[in-house]
Amino acid sequence: MADHHNTPSPQPDLNRNRLPTLFEVLSRRTLPPVDLFSFYIYMRDQQRSVDYLDFWLDVAQHMSLCRHYVRELRRSVLVGTPEPGDRPGSKRSSGLLEGIGDMNHPAAGPSMYASEKERDQDAQMSAYLREDRPGMHESPQSSQDPVPTRPSTRPSPNVSNSSPRNHTTDSNSPAHTVARQDIRASAEKILYTFLLPGAEREITLPGSITQDVTTAIEEFGRDDPEVFDVAKDYVFQAMERDAFPGFLRMKALGNLIPPTLIMRLIVGLIAMFGAFWTAFVLIFLNASRTTRLWLILPFTVGVYTLASYQYSLDPVLALIGLSEYTPFNFSRVREPYVRKLLVRRALMVLAVTLVVDVALCVLFILVPGKRL
Numbered sequence: 001m002a003d004h005h006n007t008p009s010p011q012p013d014l015n016r017n018r019l020p021t022l023f024e025v026l027s028r029r030t031l032p033p034v035d036l037f038s039f040y041i042y043m044r045d046q047q048r049s050v051d052y053l054d055f056w057l058d059v060a061q062h063m064s065l066c067r068h069y070v071r072e073l074r075r076s077v078l079v080g081t082p083e084p085g086d087r088p089g090s091k092r093s094s095g096l097l098e099g100i101g102d103m104n105h106p107a108a109g110p111s112m113y114a115s116e117k118e119r120d121q122d123a124q125m126s127a128y129l130r131e132d133r134p135g136m137h138e139s140p141q142s143s144q145d146p147v148p149t150r151p152s153t154r155p156s157p158n159v160s161n162s163s164p165r166n167h168t169t170d171s172n173s174p175a176h177t178v179a180r181q182d183i184r185a186s187a188e189k190i191l192y193t194f195l196l197p198g199a200e201r202e203i204t205l206p207g208s209i210t211q212d213v214t215t216a217i218e219e220f221g222r223d224d225p226e227v228f229d230v231a232k233d234y235v236f237q238a239m240e241r242d243a244f245p246g247f248l249r250m251k252a253l254g255n256l257i258p259p260t261l262i263m264r265l266i267v268g269l270i271a272m273f274g275a276f277w278t279a280f281v282l283i284f285l286n287a288s289r290t291t292r293l294w295l296i297l298p299f300t301v302g303v304y305t306l307a308s309y310q311y312s313l314d315p316v317l318a319l320i321g322l323s324e325y326t327p328f329n330f331s332r333v334r335e336p337y338v339r340k341l342l343v344r345r346a347l348m349v350l351a352v353t354l355v356v357d358v359a360l361c362v363l364f365i366l367v368p369g370k371r372l
Helices: 022-026 036-045 050-078 091-100 116-131 180-195 207-219 225-242 244-252 258-284 289-311 315-319 336-366
Strands: 322-326 329-332
Touching: 022 036, 022 050, 022 225, 036 050, 036 244, 036 322, 050 116, 050 180, 050 225, 116 225, 180 207, 180 225, 207 225, 225 244, 244 336, 258 289, 258 336, 289 336, 315 322, 315 336
Parallel strands: none
Antiparallel strands: 322 329
16 A cells, blocks of 8 residues: 655745746645646646646656555565565566665656656666566566557547646555556556547657657557656656746736736726826816816826736735736735745836826826817
8 A cells, every 4th residue: 555654745945035947836846826726727728738737747647656556566575465466476576676765756757857866766666667567477478579568449538627637646546556557557548648649638749759659558568657758858848948938927927817918908098098088178178177186097097007917917916915817816926936026026017107197197187278
């Protein structure tokens, strides 16, 4: 049985005096508005490429399944009670198991971020899973000539998620145990959902990567985590390059989403048109300055909403610590560094708004009237 308490849970870094990295967001080490939930909504609603993020999350979950499965077997070997699925007849398998170590690293990240120890442990784990493939020990062809395990039918998993899935549960097996068939099913689900041509949620990868993964899973029966490494790293770099900078600009430097910004632009232009039209009418009617004081209202509304559009930031919402994630739905800003950034920008936007608003009001209120 997998002991979840032995694996440390990712903890947000409350002392981080910088913007988070994509890996920190994906490994749940950040707080709103730069958390994984917000990034998922950004990829779904703004970037329109949430399938790439789902692929990453599924591969990370596959790695977690493999780690728990190998940890369970290793624990059973060390206490001398092999579990079903362990093949004690293979001395090489037992040796690989004993040499892997505890694998206590909490998150499955891109290969370039792994420490030397993590890389070694993951490589040994993959080697064990390749050695442990069903049929490898019963077949006389064994490891020299693996028997292809192409399934006769391809599953069509229903994965139409609208929010990030909970990837903390490691298996559908009873009592959180991980069976060998869980790992195989997980690898096939990823292949059939995201990688094969015409798949339900096919993502665009270089053809060589897709072909290599397909061949490894369907023809050689592999389901170890290394089979997805190249694809996983490619998707991570694509998100880091194409999506993550825009996410940080929207969430760490602003607190409004595009539909709301468009609405504020429209409201601001209408308010400014109304303010200028009314101001010129009152001037040419020689209205009193007391009457023209009412121009403060449309000018203030217009300048405030246009400034919010220009900076993608509502300063009042920023000062009270709110950030918009879907239209008119707000979350509390809990990431300390982002909160400081937004407060500083809010004060700057308020200062700009005040200067422009005062200048326009003074100009059109104090200018002498002339009746035409």
